[in-house]
Amino acid sequence: MREFPSNRLIRKGKGLKKQKAMVRADKIAAPSFTLSASRVQIVPLKGTSIYINNRIYRGKINLIRKSKEGVLITNELGIEDYVKGILCKEIAPWWPMDALKAQSIIARTYALYQQQFPKDKDFDVTDDIYSQVYGGRSSERWRTNRAVDLTKGRILIFQGKVFPAFYHATCGGATEDASQLWKIDLAPLKGIPCGFCKASPHFSWEKEISVAFIRQKLLEKGYSCPEDIQDIEIMTRNSSGRVMRVLFKGKDSYAEISGKDFRQVLGPNIIRSATFTITIINNTAFIKGLGWGHGVGLCQWGMYAMAKEGYTYTQILSHYFPGSQIGKAE
Ligand SMILES: [Zn+2]
Structure with missing residues (x-):
């Protein structure tokens, strides 16, 4: 264990006891040490791992004092070990090997792309859905580790550069053009007819939501809304079938919102995708949709079906990211 940047060694040896680290004023404290330091680094001895909140992690652990409370x-850790900690969180370890290999490459690509734009100097990516869900060594499995090893250092590139290889659970028929959601205009992310995800458990979804609840959510998030919503209509869809504008009709007034914002207002796991229809019956909105996720890039359940049908990971990746190539991470 050491403090940096001074690199002062606090303690070295086997069997560091389980303990709770806390922040007190300007100190980081644990039963075996109290330091007037903003950072403490725990470096595992070779062949050992560190447990945090009942999860095992490879690599070094940094405790960074961020406030008086936390x-x-x-x-x-290195990119390969990081990708090993992601795979089982994203897909099942019993999926065909070519699906696991394709997922390894896009997870590695996505992480290396994100690393170029650190949002905070203390870390490159978070361990949740805002980056990629990461579970450390606890979530590694033999087959997924094997897929990572077999594709070691390989990433997707376009015109010689790493690009954001987005992915999602199920596209519901066609993938989305990234430029419809973000300021990203790249040939491999323009969207394609998927054709492989019909058997996905997430291919279609339905939700019943009271119109009053929708109105309440819109107002809470600062959107305008008629007092008496009589009808909700889809005004426009884009070429992939996703909703662009939603109209809320009142008796004497109306309001509009983008399909993307409508999903965010009600929650992306309630409105699972932007491909949906709405019918109002007795003040209840019956919403039926296709797919789960933003729809950009690789459709994971489409990838699963392609691999089951015998497509290789290179064929899968060039289907979902047209014009991309497999290159080496620098
Ligand atoms: Zn699909």
Whole structure:
């Protein structure tokens, strides 16, 4: 264990006891040490691992004092070990090997792309859905680790550069053009007819939501809305079938919102995708949709079906990211 940047060694040896790290004023404290430091790094001895909140992690652990109340914990490790900690969180380890290989490559690509734009100097990516869900060594499995090893250092590139290889659970028929959602205009992310995800458990979804609840959510998030919503209509869809504008009709007034904002207002796991229809019956909105996720890039359940049908990981990746190539991480 050491403090940096001074690199002062606090303690070295086997069997560091389980303990709770806390922040007190300007100190990081644990039963075996109290330091006037903003950062403490725990470096595992070779062949050992570190447990945090009942999860095992490879690599180094940094405890960073962020405020009087909290400690930010970061895990410092190489890209290959990081990708190993992601795969089982994203897809099932019993999926065909070519699906696991394709997922390894896009997870590695996405992480290396994100690393170019650190949002915070303390870390490159978070461990949740805002980056990629990461579970450390606890979520590694033999087959997924094997897929990572077999594709070691390989990433997707376009015109010689790493690009954001987005992915999502199920596209519901066609993938989305990234430029419809973000300021990203790239040939491999323009969207394609998927044709492989019909058997996905997420291919279609339905929700019943009271019109009053929709109105309440719109107002809470600062959107305008008629007092008496009589009808909700889809005004426009884009070429992939996703909703662009939603209209709320009152008796004497109306309001509009983008399909993307409508999903965010009600929650992306309630409105699972932007491909949906709405019917109002007795003040209840019956919403039927296709797919789960933003729809950009690779459709994971489409990838699963392609691999089951015998397509290789290179064929899968060039289907979902037209014009991309497999290159080496620098
Ligand atoms: Zn699909």
